Structures are given as structure tokens and as C-alpha cells.
Amino acid sequence: MEIALEITAGIIVVLVIILLLFEFRIRRPDHLVLYESKGRIFLRKGLIYPRHFSLLINRITYPIQITVEATTQGNLAIRVKLVGSVTLSPDHFQALIRVGGWNENAVTRATDEVQVILQELVKEYSESVEIRALSSGKLLDYLNEHAAGIAGKFGVEIITLAIQSLEPVDPDIVEALRQQEQARLLEQTEQVKQQARLTAAKIKSVTDEEIAQLEQNLVLKKAELKQAVLEKEAQLSKQSLSDELARNRMRLAFEIEELEALKNSPELLMLTPQAARLAEASQNMKNARTVISLTPQEASTGNDLLKLFQELLQKAIDARKEAKQE
Numbered sequence: 001m002e003i004a005l006e007i008t009a010g011i012i013v014v015l016v017i018i019l020l021l022f023e024f025r026i027r028r029p030d031h032l033v034l035y036e037s038k039g040r041i042f043l044r045k046g047l048i049y050p051r052h053f054s055l056l057i058n059r060i061t062y063p064i065q066i067t068v069e070a071t072t073q074g075n076l077a078i079r080v081k082l083v084g085s086v087t088l089s090p091d092h093f094q095a096l097i098r099v100g101g102w103n104e105n106a107v108t109r110a111t112d113e114v115q116v117i118l119q120e121l122v123k124e125y126s127e128s129v130e131i132r133a134l135s136s137g138k139l140l141d142y143l144n145e146h147a148a149g150i151a152g153k154f155g156v157e158i159i160t161l162a163i164q165s166l167e168p169v170d171p172d173i174v175e176a177l178r179q180q181e182q183a184r185l186l187e188q189t190e191q192v193k194q195q196a197r198l199t200a201a202k203i204k205s206v207t208d209e210e211i212a213q214l215e216q217n218l219v220l221k222k223a224e225l226k227q228a229v230l231e232k233e234a235q236l237s238k239q240s241l242s243d244e245l246a247r248n249r250m251r252l253a254f255e256i257e258e259l260e261a262l263k264n265s266p267e268l269l270m271l272t273p274q275a276a277r278l279a280e281a282s283q284n285m286k287n288a289r290t291v292i293s294l295t296p297q298e299a300s301t302g303n304d305l306l307k308l309f310q311e312l313l314q315k316a317i318d319a320r321k322e323a324k325q326e
Contacts, residue, residue, distance in 0.1 A: 025051045032057045034093055036102075041093040055102055061085040061159055062111045068119045069169070070126040072134055077169040080122050080139070084161035086111050089151040096155025110154045117154075118161075121146050131173070132180070136163040 026048055027033055033044040034055040044054060066082040088096055088107050099113055100106025125142045126134065140163055151157040168174050 024048050032059050032088070032090075034097070041097050043090070043093065055097075055106075056104060057088065057107060058104075059088070061087045062107055062156075064111060064115055064118075066115050066118055068122045070123040072126050072129060072131040074131065076131045076173060078126060078131065078134070078166065079169055080126070080166050081164040082118060082122070082143075082161065083164050085159045086114055086156045087159055089155055089157045092151050092155040094155070095151075095153060099154050107156060110156045113154050114150055114156060114158070117150065118143065118147070131168060132177070134166065136166050139163060139166065 027044070027046070033049045034041055034057065035044055035049075035053060036042075062085060064082070064084050064086060068080045068082065069077065070080060071077050086107075088110075096106055096110055100109035103109070121143055122139065125139055129138075140161065143161060147158055147161070168177065
């Protein structure tokens with residue numbers, strides 16, 4: 001009996017182990033595990049999960065490539081090719097399951113719905129603009145602006161989106177647009193060239209004005225320096241004249257003092273060079289007249305000095321005669 005119980009218990013343990021190995025799995029890093037509780041979808045964060053009570057979804061990006069045939073204003077057909085990638089949004093699992101169902105391919109189904117929405121947005125935008133105003137940049141801005149709510153509606157979010165090509169279907173329209181673009185570029189190039197010439201002319205004019213102003217300033221500076229030199233020379237000439245005048249005044253004052261001394265002491269005339277020459281001439285020639293030459297400085301003493309000299313000379317002659325008579 002005990003052996004039978006042990007066998008039964010062993011069988012139960014083996015069955016439990018087999019059941020656990022069959023039901024539970026270890027989550028891979030590139031997978032997300034979802035489960036449902038009370039009508040809500042949640043994410044399992046543990047490493048081990050029961051596979052029959054969970055939904056396993058790959059955490060990868062899904063590429064998209066769309067070719068859209070649309071028309072612009074004037075009913076001109078265009079072809080737009082979009083490329084990009086999407087992935088599941090970790091904050092909108094409920095919307096993902098609602099669109100893609102409880103299935104491992106839920107993200108793929110949601111991606112198909114996103115491609116349909118993008119096609120409708122391309123057609124909506126192209127129908128509102130002329131073909132000449134249609135551009136890849138403006139269309140891409142429009143798609144990014146209106147695709148912001150896709151994650152909340154479909155449970156996936158757009159990672160990248162780009163316009164691979166955008167061109168009219170009719171080749172004649174393509175050629176016409178090419179020619180218009182070429183003409184526009186040539187016109188812009190010519191405008192740039194003319195603007196460059198105008199700018200160069202303005203720069204040259206401004207440069208010439210600055211050079212003329214600098215040259216004028218240089219001339220004025222030279223004139224100022226020359227005027228300063230002339231003023232300095234005038235000051236030096238004035239100073240030299242003042243010094244010469246001061247020396248003449250000192251010489252005149254000295255001569256006046258000398259004249260006054262001779263007036264007060266006539267006998268000093270005998271000490272002058274003229275008196276010495278006169279005395280020498282009187283000794284050699286008794287009846288000769290002695291001519292006394294005076295320098296311009298000596299002539300400035302005037303007639304007074306001559307009279308004094310004559311009086312003194314007469315006194316000296318009289319005194320000599322008296323001495324000889326004795």
C-alpha cells in the first residue's frame with residue numbers, strides 16, 4: 001500500500017514538472033509579453049510567463065513602403081513613393097489589440113492600417129495644392145503633423161518616414177516642370193549675378209569715398225603740421241629778434257653809462273684808443289691835422305663826445321705849451 005502511494009506521488013510530481021515545462025517559458029529580450037486582466041491589456045515584466053495566458057509579440061521595427069497614385073488641382077496625376085518604419089507603442093497596447101487582435105501578427109495588421117491612413121493623407125494633401133507648388137518637404141511636414149495621433153488609434157508609432165519619389169505620371173508634364181524649374185534657376189542665377197555686381201559697385205563706391213576721405217584727411221594733416229612748423233619758426237624768429245633787441249638795449253645802456261662817465265670825468269678820454277692815436281700824431285707832426293676815424297659803434301656817441309674830446313684835447317695842448325715855455 002505504501003509502495004503504491006509512493007508511486008502515485010512520484011507520478012504526480014512528474015506530471016506537475018512536465019506541465020510546468022510545457023506551460024511556462026522564459027522571455028527573450030526581444031519579446032514583449034502581454035496579458036489580459038479585467039478587460040485591460042498589461043505587460044508582463046517577469047522573466048518567466050505562462051504561454052497559454054500570454055501574448056508574445058516581437059519588439060522589432062516593421063518597414064513600410066507605399067506607392068500612392070493621387071491627383072493635384074487640375075486633375076493632374078502624380079505618383080508618390082513613401083518609405084519608413086513603425087513599431088509597437090509601449091503606451092497603447094489596448095489600441096494595438098483592438099486593431100490587430102489577440103495575435104502575434106497584431107503589429108503587422110496595425111501597420112497595414114497605418115499604411116492606408118498614410119495613403120489617404122497623401123491624396124488629401126495633393127488634391128489641395130497645384131502641381132507646381134507640390135514638394136516633398138511640404139508633403140512630409142503635412143504627413144508628420146497629421147500622423148501624430150496614429151499611436152493612440154492603432155497602437156503603433158512611426159519611427160521614420162521619408163518620401164522616396166514624387167513625380168507626375170505624364171512624362172510631358174515632367175518635362176514641362178523640368179523646363180520651368182530650369183528657367184527659374186537661370187533667372188535666379190542671373191538675379192544673383194546682377195545683385196553681386198550691384199553689391200560690388202556699392203562696395204567700390206564706399207571704398208572710393210573712404211579713400212578720398214583718407215586722402216583729404218592726410219592733406220589736412222600735412223597742412224596742420226606745416227602750419228605748426230611755421231608757427232614754431234615764427235616763434236623762434238620772434239625769440240631771436242627779442243634777444244637781439246635785448247642785446248642792443250644792453251649795448252645802448254652801456255654806451256650811455258660810458259658817455260655819462262666821460263662827461264663826469266673828461267680825463268678818462270685820454271685812455272680811449274682815439275686819444276692815444278691823437279697823442280701819437282701830435283708828437284710826430286706839430287702842425288698836422290689828425291684825422292680820427294670812428295667805427296659805427298663809436299660814432300653813436302654823437303657830437304657831445306666830439307666836443308668833450310676837443311675841449312680835453314685843447315686843455316692838453318695848452319698844458320703842454322705851458323710846460324715848454326717854462
